[in-house]
Amino acid sequence: MTGPIPALTDRANRAAERLAAADHVLLASHADADGLASAAVGAAALERAGIPHDVQFADQLDEATIQRLASGREDVVFLTDFGSGQLDDVYAHLDPEATIVADHHQPLSPDAVPAGAPATAEYADAPYHVNPLLVGLDGARECSGAGATYAVARAIAERDPPAALGPEHAIQPGSDPDPRNRDLAALAIVGAVGDRQREDGELVGANVAIAAEGEAAGVLTTETDLGAYGTQTKPLPELLAHADEIRVPGVATDRNAAARFLDGLDLKLRTDGEWRRWAELTGEERQTVASGLCQRAIQRGVPAERIDEMVGTAYTLSGEEPATQLRDASEFATLLNATARYERSAVGLAVLLGDRDGALEEATDLLAEHRRNLSRGVRWVEDHGVTIESHCQWFDAGSEIPATIVGIVAGMAVGADGVDPSIPIVAFAEDGDEVKVSARATGGLVRRGVDLSEAMATAASAVDGSGGGHTVAAGATIPPDSTDEFVSVVDDVLATQLQT
Numbered sequence: 001m002t003g004p005i006p007a008l009t010d011r012a013n014r015a016a017e018r019l020a021a022a023d024h025v026l027l028a029s030h031a032d033a034d035g036l037a038s039a040a041v042g043a044a045a046l047e048r049a050g051i052p053h054d055v056q057f058a059d060q061l062d063e064a065t066i067q068r069l070a071s072g073r074e075d076v077v078f079l080t081d082f083g084s085g086q087l088d089d090v091y092a093h094l095d096p097e098a099t100i101v102a103d104h105h106q107p108l109s110p111d112a113v114p115a116g117a118p119a120t121a122e123y124a125d126a127p128y129h130v131n132p133l134l135v136g137l138d139g140a141r142e143c144s145g146a147g148a149t150y151a152v153a154r155a156i157a158e159r160d161p162p163a164a165l166g167p168e169h170a171i172q173p174g175s176d177p178d179p180r181n182r183d184l185a186a187l188a189i190v191g192a193v194g195d196r197q198r199e200d201g202e203l204v205g206a207n208v209a210i211a212a213e214g215e216a217a218g219v220l221t222t223e224t225d226l227g228a229y230g231t232q233t234k235p236l237p238e239l240l241a242h243a244d245e246i247r248v249p250g251v252a253t254d255r256n257a258a259a260r261f262l263d264g265l266d267l268k269l270r271t272d273g274e275w276r277r278w279a280e281l282t283g284e285e286r287q288t289v290a291s292g293l294c295q296r297a298i299q300r301g302v303p304a305e306r307i308d309e310m311v312g313t314a315y316t317l318s319g320e321e322p323a324t325q326l327r328d329a330s331e332f333a334t335l336l337n338a339t340a341r342y343e344r345s346a347v348g349l350a351v352l353l354g355d356r357d358g359a360l361e362e363a364t365d366l367l368a369e370h371r372r373n374l375s376r377g378v379r380w381v382e383d384h385g386v387t388i389e390s391h392c393q394w395f396d397a398g399s400e401i402p403a404t405i406v407g408i409v410a411g412m413a414v415g416a417d418g419v420d421p422s423i424p425i426v427a428f429a430e431d432g433d434e435v436k437v438s439a440r441a442t443g444g445l446v447r448r449g450v451d452l453s454e455a456m457a458t459a460a461s462a463v464d465g466s467g468g469g470h471t472v473a474a475g476a477t478i479p480p481d482s483t484d485e486f487v488s489v490v491d492d493v494l495a496t497q498l499q500t
């Protein structure tokens with residue numbers, strides 16, 4: 001059997017073979033939604049195969065982290081969702097013959113391999129290196145860390161399939177565990193969606209094949225639906241008012257405008273005074289709301305391609321309770337990110353592995369806390385205002401907003417009182433001895449030429465910092481007291497970008 005990512009089969013088989021021979025495995029994974037999903041896929045496969053293991057998380061795989069991993073007594077280390085970019089440090093401290101890497105980040109270039117390290121060929125062809133980029137697949141778009149780990153998990157089951165699994169191995173309350181590990185595909189999809197691998201609202205490439213295995217295993221459904229975040233848990237007016245994917249004038253303005261629009265639809269969208277949620281509507285009701293949105297969008301002159309963006313593919317974990325945070329892959333990923341952001345990745349892992357009691361409750365509390373911190377942050381920006389330059393606006397939150405969330409706050413602040421939605425926003429926050437910078441733009445600005453990745457990189461290097469990211473969202477770390485110069489370079493770069 002070749003599996004959903006045929007090109008990775010040989011590598012996955014070798015990794016499975018090595019893991020099966022281990023006395024004890026230390027699985028270490030990246031502390032974000034995809035990293036947590038990767039860890040769950042790997043840990044479930046090891047558990048089901050009876051291979052003893054521990055799981056740890058880290059924000060980054062720096063040398064200190066690798067040293068810590070190397071000091072454990074475990075004979076095999078299994079790195080998921082990181083490792084490929086740090087192979088020099090990894091092999092400096094860990095035996096290549098006892099180190100498995102399942103990752104989708106850019107592998108360390110052979111040119112960057114230091115003298116004295118294992119031969120160059122061992123980096124590209126390291127014995128246990130499972131990465132879509134090594135076999136010509138796009139690791140940013142079509143296979144996440146959880147996808148690469150899924151290839152290994154599947155190979156473990158295929159090598160030595162357990163006859164049957166007990167209910168303690170179930171990852172979704174409403175589904176049976178699959179001895180072939182195909183049910184773990186649902187978690188791989190949560191990882192891919194959490195890493196924003198969707199394009200125009202749907203997964204592509206290897207991820208499609210992984211999703212198909214989840215569907216065949218009865219743990220996942222994919223369907224064309226409203227491409228908005230929050231279809232399972234958000235009351236309808238909130239869903240339509242705040243989804244980035246659906247910006248219908250006169251509806252997305254605020255909650256009241258969205259409620260007025262919904263009230264005009266001749267549907268019964270409230271139960272006992274409470275707004276229903278999208279996931280609770282019948283197919284016909286959804287159709288009515290969707291046509292209403294399209295009509296309104298056309299009337300208000302929204303271009304056709306923007307209207308197309310309102311539709312996407314929903315990835316539903318069919319064994320989870322409807323209208324819960326775990327039912328939709330994006331909402332699940334949000335819950336995982338909340339646990340990771342507050343250094344409680346183990347809680348997110350427990351939820352992924354099927355804990356629907358204590359861990360789910362704690363994760364839900366963390367998410368609620370996270371949302372409170374975000375709204376507190378946005379209120380702070382509203383109270384203190386932003387400084388408007390020619391081509392951007394900025395605020396310096398100092399220690400008032402944690403550096404870990406200031407970027408999200410900046411994005412949310414666009415549309416708040418006193419913030420200009422027509423220019424990018426740049427946010428500063430204290431981060432230890434340094435200053436963390438986060439910048440956000442809109443899709444419209446990117447279409448007009450804005451590239452925040454370039455702006456952050458250029459301005460950061462002007463002040464001896466470092467920066468980069470994506471066109472629409474980017475960041476930098478800079479020395480303290482360099483914010484004025486930083487802003488002025490950003491403004492110049494944006495001026496050039498908007499001219500061309």
Ligand SMILES: [Mn+2]
Nearest residue numbers: 034081145195
């Ligand atoms: Mn990842």
